[in-house]
Amino acid sequence: MSAKKEFIPDWTETAPPDGSYRSIFKWGAPNEFKHPSNAWYRMMKKEFGMTDDDFRKRKDEGLEPVSISRKSAIGRADLARFESIVGKKNVAVDGYSRLRYSRGKTMEEAAELRSGRIGRVTDVVIHPRSKEDVRAIVAHCGRRKIPVSVYSGGSSVTLGLRPARPGVTLVMGTHMNRILEINEQNQSARVQPGMMGPAYEEALNSAPEKFGTKLRYTGGHFPQSFEFSSVGGWVVTLGSGQASTYYGDAYHIVLSQEYVTPAGDIKTLDYPATATGPKVNDIMKGSEGVFGVLVEVTMRIFRYMPKNTQRFAFMLPSWNAAVNATRDVVQGEFGMPAVFRISDPEETEVGLKLYGVHGTPADTFMKLRGYRPMERCLLIGTAEGECGYAKHVKRMVKKICKGYGAMYLTGFAAKKWEHTRYREPYMREDLHDYGIVIDTLESAVTWDNLHRLHKGVREFIKGRPGTICMTHASHFYPQGTNLYFIFIMKMESVKSYLAFQRGVIDAITRHGGSPSHHHGMGRMLSPWLEKHIGKNQMAVLRALKEHFDPNNIMNPGGILGLD
DSSP states (O other): OOOOOOOOOOOOOSOOOTTBSHHHHSOSOTTOOOOOOHHHHHHHHHHHTOOGGGGSSOOOOOOSBOOOOSOOOSOHHHHHHHHHHHOGGGEEOSHHHHHHTTOOSOHHHHHHHHTTOOOOOOSEEEOOOSHHHHHHHHHHHHHHTOOEEEESSOOOSSSOSSOSSSOEEEEOTTTOOOEEEEETTTTEEEEOTTOBHHHHHHHHHTHHHHHOOSSOEEOOOOOTTGGGOBHHHHHHTTOOOTTHHHHOOHHHHEEEEEEEETTEEEEOOOOSOOOSSSOHHHHHTTOTTSSOEEEEEEEEOEEOOGGGOEEEEEEESOHHHHHHHHHHHHTSSSOOOSSEEEEOHHHHHHHHHHTTOTTSHHHHHHHHTTOOTTTOEEEEEEEOSSHHHHHHHHHHHHHHHHHTTOEEOOSHHHHHHHHHTTTGGGHHHHHHTTTEEEEEEEEEEEGGGHHHHHHHHHHHHHTSSSEEEEEEEOOOBTTEEEEEEEEEEEOSOHHHHHHHHHHHHHHHHHTTOOSOSSSOOHHHHGGGHHHHHOHHHHHHHHHHHHHHOTTOOBSOSSGGGOO
């Protein structure tokens, strides 16, 4: 008698209908999907007390066409002015456009759209063609006191795109999406803010053919949202890429910026360093649209030498060993790895299930070697740059990890991770279809406080019965790192989930972490900013807001806690 075939949910394999709510909240490309493995499915049933019956019918898929009853509040005269600036075809007031460009990718927004709840949306969508267009639009909005929001890649996970007041949204990616110049002598690129990550990287890799350079280049910035985020978005949210330990965060990569503000244009200079007082260039990084609109940015670029990449992976016996090994590496002053990340014990176990390693002979071998489940920790990474440098960094990483009892896993695990690193977010729609939430929060932390933050936040998350909590560190500095908390749970209601989410943020800040490391603040995290940086620093930010934007038209409604 044959064994009963295991039930597998009918995961969606169909692109969302055009014009539907799902086409707005779905992550990534419409026709691309990544489903939980069978091991993950079994794990979720066990952790959340669910059965196959709970996965037989999808709920609140958001397949209905978008319907917005509230008409645009922008008057005919204002609309005509916008059309005269950018052309009629670059102005939209239809309901779908207004909703699409008013939403990011938070779980809260997805849950609202699944049930057809609209909330606030922008009143008119404008696609500027140039910084001159932006200048004219901001000037008109300043005179008429019309709020201005900016949409570029749309991958915000902090409620950074949902407008608080009626107004206009500028979509930067439609036209303002090119590299304007590569300066090979200065090793820099002048870029428009709406250029998406893959287009930017491909253009740099192909610089000899496209710009007549001698060498090929890379931007060095690869966030998990790389495929669906823009250069401008990286800058205004202080983003960080997966190879930041070597190349630096967006903050370090930016040389100069140009903004259009209600008070006039701001154009900083691209010197690598000057002693000319406090840097306005630094002030504008991470400003999230509250001072003005980023219209141009000059970025550092790096030599593209993929053949020199050295990959490595290790299994370490404990979280303490993983933390100590990575700290010794980045404080060793022999060079920095590029990709560098450690998974805590729970994330390691869930990852082994995700990649089909759990329960295999390789897993058994690791156990026999003393790398026990819920104690062992996975480390993966790469070394990049000049060939001898990359080999030297890998050799030193291997030496240090061996000193902490690590088992070398070759570069295979790192290569496998590279092939799937942009695809993990695709699973969230599958899970949400059956009432399961997967979400993230992340924090910066110094080395001397890492274990307190890790323990305290995990205790809060695991205090909720039936909750998976995976944690990793993936952006390293000699003085500290980040902790990235991923939690998975069966959602009772949006209201209860948001209360839990606020509790996690409270736990992060209470245990000495920052409210954000690289996601930005948006409207979701800004209520915690003043307590984090103090009243005097907030007063400085408010004074800058008053200078740049006296009528509070630039992305109003709680961004950075400024209004």
